[in-house]
Amino acid sequence: MNMSTDKSKLTESLYNKDDVCILLPVLNEESSIGQVVEEFVEMGFTDILVYDGNSTDKTREIAENAGAKVIIQSGKGKGQAMIEAFELIEKKYIVMLDGDGTNLPSEVDIVLEPVVSGRADHVIGNRIEKRAPGAFTKLNLFGNNMINLFYRIAFKSNLRDTLTGYHAFTSESIKELDLKEKGFVIETEMIAECHIKEQRVEEVFTTYLPRKDVVETKLHPIKDGYRIIRAVYTYSRFYNPLFFFGIWAFPFFAAFLFFILLSVILRFDQFYLSVFLTLSLFSLIATLQFILTGALADIVARLHRKTYKSVKKISK
Numbered sequence: 544m545n546m547s548t549d550k551s552k553l554t555e556s557l558y559n560k561d562d563v564c565i566l567l568p569v570l571n572e573e574s575s576i577g578q579v580v581e582e583f584v585e586m587g588f589t590d591i592l593v594y595d596g597n598s599t600d601k602t603r604e605i606a607e608n609a610g611a612k613v614i615i616q617s618g619k620g621k622g623q624a625m626i627e628a629f630e631l632i633e634k635k636y637i638v639m640l641d642g643d644g645t646n647l648p649s650e651v652d653i654v655l656e657p658v659v660s661g662r663a664d665h666v667i668g669n670r671i672e673k674r675a676p677g678a679f680t681k682l683n684l685f686g687n688n689m690i691n692l693f694y695r696i697a698f699k700s701n702l703r704d705t706l707t708g709y710h711a712f713t714s715e716s717i718k719e720l721d722l723k724e725k726g727f728v729i730e731t732e733m734i735a736e737c738h739i740k741e742q743r744v745e746e747v748f749t750t751y752l753p754r755k756d757v758v759e760t761k762l763h764p765i766k767d768g769y770r771i772i773r774a775v776y777t778y779s780r781f782y783n784p785l786f787f788f789g790i791w792a793f794p795f796f797a798a799f800l801f802f803i804l805l806s807v808i809l810r811f812d813q814f815y816l817s818v819f820l821t822l823s824l825f826s827l828i829a830t831l832q833f834i835l836t837g838a839l840a841d842i843v844a845r846l847h848r849k850t851y852k853s854v855k856k857i858s859k
């Protein structure tokens with residue numbers, strides 16, 4: 544018996560499979576959903592929920608035949624489906640993964656272990672390290688890395704794959720999150736909300752395989768990438784306002800240096816000197832304003848988190 548089997552046995556002994564809901568948000572995944580559901584059935588999971596986004600292929604039929612419960616979402620988008628599903632699930636633990644066969648059901652214990660052992664409220668499966676050749680396009684990998692770097696700075700976090708589809712969490716923790724995003728931004732919103740709500744987030748390594756079929760991707764790299772970056776920035780105002788406001792201090796400080804330089808170069812011309820000195824002063828004031836606003840808001844945010852943590856502790 545190797546070490547990973549040992550660990551898997553250990554994890555299994557920590558939870559009852561009937562306490563877990565396997566959630567699969569899907570849209571037109573007929574070529575992969577059957578195998579994904581079957582693997583979970585074979586492992587002994589009894590609650591497999593396929594949340595369908597009005598697929599036009601045989602996804603629902605195949606999923607049902609394989610042993611899943613299928614529900615059709617009311618609106619549109621992966622986020623909308625997940626928010627709807629979270630309202631219905633009553634199991635203690637939820638494991639969520641993509642139904643396109645890119646995540647391995649056999650790695651379920653790896654993502655569940657930190658949750659069932661009580662170490663984490665929310666676990667994400669990092670796909671970057673164990674990615675198979677061709678799983679990411681060059682553009683997707685670059686975009687993922689850039690977004691994760693931005694997230695790490697904005698949320699002072701060490702997570703390396705915030706856009707993964709493989710998650711495990713307690714239903715108690717997911718109910719605490721205020722989720723609104725209807726599309727692919729939902730994963731970012733979930734992690735950001737976990738940080739805002741002082742939850743313990745852990746990252747584990749999971750395999751990432753290429754899609755079997757070449758379907759038209761539902762994810763638009765540029766449009767969705769922009770939406771995700773905008774969301775990271777927007778959510779950071781509650782968690783790290785010094786970053787949210789402070790980021791604007793950089794261009795204004797650069798403008799200050801630029802106008803000072805121009806003032807020095809054109810110091811013999813009274814008109815230019817006064818114009819550039821005024822502009823440099825304005826830029827310096829703006830720089831300080833952003834830093835000051837960020838610093839003050841940071842104190843408020845820290846106090847809020849401290850109070851939130853205490854209230855949570857007391858109510859437990």
Ligand SMILES: Nc1nc2c(ncn2[C@@H]2O[C@H](COP(=O)(O)OP(=O)(O)OP(=O)(O)O)[C@@H](O)[C@H]2O)c(=O)[nH]1
Nearest residue numbers: 568569570594595596620621624641642643760761
């Ligand atoms: N219910 C539901 N599921 C969706 C919707 N859009 C995508 N999904 C599912 O969400 C999961 C992730 O979507 P993908 O299109 O694979 O996104 P991705 O993995 O970032 O992109 P790819 O590289 O194309 O695989 C898959 O199981 C999709 O079928 C939707 O509108 N509703």
Ligand SMILES: [Mg+2]
Nearest residue numbers: 641643645754
């Ligand atoms: Mg996918």
